[in-house]
Amino acid sequence: MSYQAPYKDMQWLVEQAYQTQQLGNLESLQDFDLDLANAIIDEASKFASGVLAPLNMVGDEEGCTFSDGQVTTPTGWKDAYAQFRDSGWIGLALPEEYGGQGLPKYIAQPVNEMWLSSNLAFVMFAALAQGGSEILLKFGSDELKARYLTQIVTGEWTVAMALTEPNAGSDLGALTTKAIPQADGTYQIKGQKIYITYGEHDMAENIVHLVLARTPDAPAGSRGLSLFAVPKYRVNEDGSCGEFNDIRCTGIEHKTGLHGSPTCSISYGDNDNCVGELIGNLNQGLMAMFVLMNEARLSCGMQGVGLSELAFQKALQYSKERVQGARADGQRVAILEHPDVKRMLLNLRSESFALRSLGYQIAALIDVSEQSDDAEAVKAAEKRIALLTPIFKGFATEQANELAGDAVQVFGGMGFVEETGIAQVMRDARITTIYEGTTGIQAKDLLHRKIRVDQGRCISELMADIRDVVEKSPDSVVNQRLGQALNQLAHVLDSTILNPSAELAQLDAVAVPFLNALGGICCAWQLVELAQRAQVSKAEDEVFFGNVVALAEFYSAYKLPQAQAALTTVIDEQNGVGNYEF
Amino acid sequence: MKVLVGVKRVIDYNVKVRVKSDNTDVDLSNTKMAINPFCEIAVEEAIRLKEAGIATEVIAVSVGSSASQEQLRTAMALGADRAILVETEDTAEPLTVAKTFAKLMADEGAELVILGKQSIDSDNNQVGQMLAALTKRPQGTFASNVSVEAGHVAVTREIDGGLRTVKLALPAIVTTDLRLNEPRFAKLPDIMKAKRKPLETKTFADLGVEVKQHIQLDKVEAPAARQGGVKVGSVDELIQKLKDEAKVI
Incomplete structure (x- = not known):
């Protein structure tokens, strides 16, 4: 089965991000409303499923070839590039002045997600065009801009x-x-x-x-x-x-x-x-590179989302078709009926849903930071983006690897066989925790530059926002669990992370567990908030919104405790990293 | 030459169709909708005629709820110049739709109407034929090739056992089959431009179309689930079963 964009999820989560960040109030976004977003997502999904997805396995099997200084891309790549370029997708979120469409990031994000899901290897040029253009726009001389920008934005070069x-x-x-x-x-x-x-x-x-x-x-x-x-x-x-x-x-x-x-x-x-x-x-x-880096890190986080979605779709499909084992009455069943398979599929589903929501929220925050006239709002958005970037990049890509592993597991022995295509997702995901700054580097960035340098102000604001969500329904078990994790996080910050006498080597050794803990808490936060909104809309579509509530419940029971366990590691000073002689 | 092209909003062909629990209709709440695939082919053909310099204007027309504006915008993103929505919250019967097109064809002075041969929701396959009868103009249904020459359109039709080419005097009605063309993907700049193209909303009353109900929907049921097969021991047994159990021979 080939990738189909999760249209309903995307549409709803885009709407949530748009409303949470109040993008409707931004003057410059009046022409870029949710109706336009939906029309664009719809058309992009046709291109992703119709043109890019069928080439994903071709690219994996054929690969690129090198001979005498020349690189030949896999069969179909060249035509697909021409089609992608001619359809105007490269200039999606680049200035109209240079031939782009100047779309806000909140619309570009779901579109990019579809490219990343349907054929990550192919579409790597798009993020390079986006990042390269932004560097030239910010730092290039007028001459350089004139020479290169139109050519890059239109995809000629x-x-x-x-x-x-x-x-x-x-x-x-x-x-x-x-x-x-x-x-x-x-x-x-x-x-x-x-x-x-x-x-x-x-x-x-x-x-x-x-x-x-x-x-x-x-x-x-x-x-x-x-x-x-x-x-x-x-x-x-x-x-x-x-x-x-x-x-x-x-x-x-x-x-x-x-x-x-x-x-x-x-x-x-x-x-x-x-x-x-x-x-x-x-x-x-290096300063210019940082412009690109932040962009690339967010895009890399979306790669985690896109690959997790692809892994979920493949695993779900297989689990419905593969008949193994029987119910108590002897009736043979598809493996989807087995609770452990459901658990793995829900790992995939809950995490990709939560991370997609987080990714869309960050995109909407970027729109606030770029388009708002309110200096305070711009500053607050910039700080929040800076804090969330390493969490999103690090956690989404680490999860993509774990989840691709779960998806392979759902396939059983066939998962280890290349023809099902699920192994490709696992192999493609492997680089995402490495390039654009390894998870270790994201974790140090988070710990030092984003938390310790500003003495925890920004993270406290984030925690206060999460606390507000928790307190909207204090009686819900799901909310209470998130509240407990927040208490634990506050304790870890006081006693260890922000403790002036903490040893740096000790902190660096627990930086990744700390990042993972924050990732899990942020995802639980997204799902709890989404579940609250789903409760309100439930009558409109009982299955969809009922499922959103179920995802929040699942996450708080299976995934959030992993974040809490990671916090236990962070405050444990006897963790042994410094004691072992290699 | 003005071309009218029909655009119907239907359930997306990728979506699994669910029947309402009370069997009154198909459940369309919160379902992804799209242009009927045959209508998409009709839009594509009309745009190609425009690109070839044959059509001067392509007007996309839909009869349906206000939500059909989405599909009309898509048609304009693909290249239609403007759109007309004849708005109704009720399901329009084929004859009502045909009457509507007949009126618009006269009002607009369209010389060619291209419609999908049928829509994938109700599968009626009637509007094109009815429109031809109402307007007393020639029809070329199930088209797999369309070529316009001075005052005429030659239509290659897919019929049982082969192809038949008919030459119709304009104005004429053409309905599309699957193999007529492969619709393009909309380009991003065109999606943006489509927002600003004119979309006019009318009612049956505005057009003087009288709506009469001829069809009553009794119930909708999902197809029976597939039963497991059985292995037969001999050809004789197979024939026996086909006669007695399946009752097909």
């Missing part, structure tokens, strides 16, 4: 981000690619980069590489990095593609998953003829 080097992964400060200033103000770029998604491919005429490099007298470490725009083909005065810019793909990786997405090694300036132009100021490349 694609973007590649060249950061990682063999000795500079998470630690970008260690990178050595050189940028040597020339008399005409441009730079000669020279060095080797690896892990460059769509660094070379056959789908578009030109590729704009955004390369992080170091000028000769730059300070050491991450404060000496500058960002350069380096096109595969130099751009002529009239905007057409000109001379080859001495950028060579030297190979592609043989990976666990995402086979359809070419992960390239690139050599810049082998013949000292690779010209780049500075984006923004010298030595401020």
Whole structure:
């Protein structure tokens, strides 16, 4: 079975996010109402199921091929790209001035989710176009904007981000690619980069590489990095593609998953003829990268949602068809009838539903931060986004891995066989906890930059909001459980996380359990709030809204205790990490 | 040449149809709705005629509740120039719909009406034929190819055992079969533009269409669940069962 967008879930959760963040009050969003959102989600879902989903397995089985510096994408990729580009989806949330549609993030988020579910490997270029454009918009000179933005937004050219080097992964400060200033103000770029998604491919005429490099007298470490725009083909005065810019793909990786997405090694300036132009100021490349990073982290969290949804759909379908075992009366049954299979499916369903809601809320918050005239509201939204970003990225992708594992388990032995397609989801999900900042890095960002640096103010505000939801129905068991988890979290913050005498090594060792605990609490918060709204609307659709209530109950019984267990780890000082000799 | 094209709001073909517990109708509450697939093919054909410079204007028409505006917007996102909704909260019978189109065809001076051969909800397959009779204009039903030449439209029809091509004097009525074309996906910029295209709402009274009830819906039942098969020992036994149990021979 191929992916079908969960239209009803999306429509309802988009509406909840729109209302919670009061987007209807924003003047600039008057033209982008829920009716338009629904029309766009509907059309995008046809494209996702009709064009992208059928290519997902093709990409996995064929992969990309590399020969003599050329990368060939899997069968159908090129046509699908042309169709995607011509349908205007690349410029979804990019400015109209450059050929985009300027849609708010709250509409772009569900659309992106469908692309990620239906064919993650294929659609990686879209997030690169989005992130690359935002960098150029914020930091690029008018000249750079004029040269590149329209081409990128309309998908004529694609973007590649060249950061990682063999000795500079998470630690970008260690990178050595050189940028040597020339008399005409441009730079000669020279060095080797690896892990460059769509660094070379056959789908578009030109590729704009955004390369992080170091000028000769730059300070050491991450404060000496500058960002350069380096096109595969130099751009002529009239905007057409000109001379080859001495950028060579030297190979592609043989990976666990995402086979359809070419992960390239690139050599810049082998013949000292690779010209780049500075984006923004010298030595401020990392600042520009952070724009992209935050965007990429949220998008990566949505990948977790999209893959969990795909895993759920496949597992549900299989569980309805596979007959094994019997009821007490001897009647043979589909495995969906077995309580343990239901438990696994509900793990998938409750977590993906909650994370989708969280992802849509964050998107709506971004709209507030970008569109609101109220300075206070903008500031509050920015702080909340900053806090939620590492939680969402880290937790959604960790969960996607766990849930893909559950989905494989539902398939039993067939799950371990590639032809069912569920193993692909597991393999594709594996990278999501690694790229765009590993879970460990998200956890440190959360713990230090987002909580300790502001002395817990932002997290206290979040907890107060969650408390408000809990107290709306204090008699409900589900709410009480969330209330208990909040009490525990408050204790952990006081005694450990915000304790001035806490040892840093000790804190870092429990950073990931802490992130997971917050992830679980945030998801429970979403489901409890959604269940409250579902109770109100129940008469409209008893099955759908009844199920939302059931998801909140399930989550509070099976998943929330895992968050509480993680909190127990966080306050345990005798956790042994520092005591073992390796 | 103006082209009128019919657009009906029906249950999405991906959705599992549920019958209301009191068997009065199909349960459509909170169900995903879509353009009837045959109507989508009709819209696509009309847009192709416009792109080929043959049609000057494509007008999408729906007879249904105000929610049908969604499907008309979709038709405009695909390329229809404007839309008319003839609003009614009751289910319109084929004859009422045919009368409505007949009136609009005259009012708009349309030379070609393209309709789906049937809708996937009620499967009547009647409106196109009735419209032809009411307007006394030629019809080309179950079209798998349409080509417009000076004053005529040649329609290749899918019939039992082959294809038949008919040449109709314009104005004419064409109903679409599945193989006529493959509808395109709407482009994002066109979805945005469709919001601003004109959508006019009318009533049967505005058009002077008299609504009479000819059909009464007695009950709706879900098809019987499939029974398990049995293995027969011989051809004779099979024939016996087909005669006595299945009563088909």
